[in-house]
Amino acid sequence: MRIFVLIFVAALASLTFLPSATPPVGGCKIEMEGVYHSSLDSVTSAYLRFYSDGTVLHTTSIEKPQEVIKFFTKENAKQVLKGDYSFGKCYLTCSVYGKTGKMKFSGRVKGDSLFLQAKNSRDGTSTQLAFVFVEEAIPSSKKK
Secondary structure: HHHHHHHHHHHHHHHHOOEEEEEEEEOOOOEOOOOEEEEEEOOEOOOOOOOOEEEEEEEEEEEOOOHHHOOOOOOHHHHEEEEEEEEEEOEEEEEEOOOOOOEEEEEEEEEEEEEEEEEOOOOEEEEEEEEEEEOOOOHHHHOO
């Protein structure tokens, strides 16, 4: 019984802070102080942003990652696709939706990269995307 109480207290204490990344699972983690970037063509890029509460945002833009980071936040979630993600054993799944459509992503996390299959629920098309993490210059958790 005492062991259970100690484990419960330790687990509860670990919930009192907001991490800048998911806890490593099988050597993998999802970063949260920036965006994941994938070039779709010579002009357009896809972006994913993760939050510790399980929220994920997705958008496409012609802007560079450091410019996208400035507006790509929960406060502007009505402008982008928003949803939830799950993560375990270096495998990520997420679904996002909004006014412009619905997407599903699934695949592997390796280092600071995501290797995901992206499926457009509107037209059924699917493509493989490689995302690389771009760190925020001044992390949002450090801003005042």
